[in-house]
Amino acid sequence: MKKVRYVLLAACGTLLFACCGFFAYQCWDLSHQYQALEAEALALRDDNSNLKEDQSKLNAELADSAAQLEEKEKYVAGQEAYISELSGQIGSISEGTGDDDSAQGADESPEGGSGADLGSSSGSSLPSDAYPNLYAEGCSPKDSKKVVYLTFDDGPSSLTPQVLDLLDRYNAKATFFVVCKNNEEYAKYLPQIVERGHTLALHSYSHNYNTIYASKDAFLDDYEKVYDWVVENTGYTPSLFRFPGGSNNGSSYVVNGIIEEMERRGFQYFDWNVSSGDGSNLTTTENIIDNICKNVGNAKNPVVLMHDGSGKNATLAALPTVLEYLADNGYEFRSLDKSAEPVHYR
Numbered sequence: 317m318k319k320v321r322y323v324l325l326a327a328c329g330t331l332l333f334a335c336c337g338f339f340a341y342q343c344w345d346l347s348h349q350y351q352a353l354e355a356e357a358l359a360l361r362d363d364n365s366n367l368k369e370d371q372s373k374l375n376a377e378l379a380d381s382a383a384q385l386e387e388k389e390k391y392v393a394g395q396e397a398y399i400s401e402l403s404g405q406i407g408s409i410s411e412g413t414g415d416d417d418s419a420q421g422a423d424e425s426p427e428g429g430s431g432a433d434l435g436s437s438s439g440s441s442l443p444s445d446a447y448p449n450l451y452a453e454g455c456s457p458k459d460s461k462k463v464v465y466l467t468f469d470d471g472p473s474s475l476t477p478q479v480l481d482l483l484d485r486y487n488a489k490a491t492f493f494v495v496c497k498n499n500e501e502y503a504k505y506l507p508q509i510v511e512r513g514h515t516l517a518l519h520s521y522s523h524n525y526n527t528i529y530a531s532k533d534a535f536l537d538d539y540e541k542v543y544d545w546v547v548e549n550t551g552y553t554p555s556l557f558r559f560p561g562g563s564n565n566g567s568s569y570v571v572n573g574i575i576e577e578m579e580r581r582g583f584q585y586f587d588w589n590v591s592s593g594d595g596s597n598l599t600t601t602e603n604i605i606d607n608i609c610k611n612v613g614n615a616k617n618p619v620v621l622m623h624d625g626s627g628k629n630a631t632l633a634a635l636p637t638v639l640e641y642l643a644d645n646g647y648e649f650r651s652l653d654k655s656a657e658p659v660h661y662r
């Protein structure tokens with residue numbers, strides 16, 4: 317009996333020992349599993365952090381690409397308009413009628429004015445009713461008060477005093493983007509532009525595309541010369557400019573650099589949104605009137621490109637009718653300043 321009691325006691329002890337061993341093993345195992353899970357959680361947290369960082373980088377790259385795409389689209393749209401206008405110019409030349417005109421490059425003579433200077437007598441006997449019915453068809457009168465910005469490039473020339481007289485007749489203010497080379501003898505008209513309430517603005521010294529668009533520094537050198545010429549002759553310090561051929565001329569890289577530097581110096585540039593088509597000397601007076609009166613209503617704040625350089629007699633002849641038409645249709649003639657809404661091709 318006593319022996320049986322010992323056996324039972326030993327069996328119980330063995331069982332208890334086995335249970336304790338099993339329990340200890342389970343605790344050890346659970347502890348290892350917990351550590352493994354904790355390490356896995358840390359790794360996942362790191363992965364999540366890396367993914368967020370990658371996503372942030374991708375978002376930034378995406379935004380950058382979208383901005384570049386928008387800029388490219390704007391540039392392409394400008395180039396398409398340029399090509400379209402040039403096609404019109406080529407058509408005009410080939411037909412000899414000047415039906416349409418370039419909005420940019422071909423409007424501008426690379427040498428700062430082309431064609432013979434026919435002298436001041438050419439416009440002195442202009443009848444103001446020379447073209448009374450030219451805009452009767454296709455142009456409907458507008459009632460509301462509107463603003464138009466007439467601009468004249470490539471002067472001054474012998475035609476400039478007559479342009480100024482016609483503008484005075486309509487109490488019209490305009491903007492003159494002047495060129496120095498080949499126009500030195502007409503510098504005496506520069507002060508009149510200012511004194512008669514117009515904006516005197518810069519265009520170029522040489523107006524030679526190959527020179528001025530060769531590099532940013534080449535453009536700025538040319539610009540400083542025309543700036544000095546204007547200041548020396550007027551005492552007036554201009555703050556507006558226009559690229560010869562418009563801001564879509566020259567390489568994008570060069571022009572963008574010029575814009576940045578010129579704006580840093582306090583200058584603002586203006587392109588145009590209505591072309592008179594008088595860049596070609598083949599364009600007739602009738603074409604110029606037609607181009608302006610048919611298109612001026614399509615622009616919110618029309619900036620009209622014309623030229624008062626040597627040989628632009630067709631423009632001078634068109635001006636009375638243009639002024640009459642615009643005045644009759646409720647337009648107020650203003651000169652450009654920095655408060656005017658910019659017209660930019662880029």
Ligand SMILES: [Zn+2]
Pocket residue numbers: 423424425469470519523560561
């Ligand atoms: Zn020009």
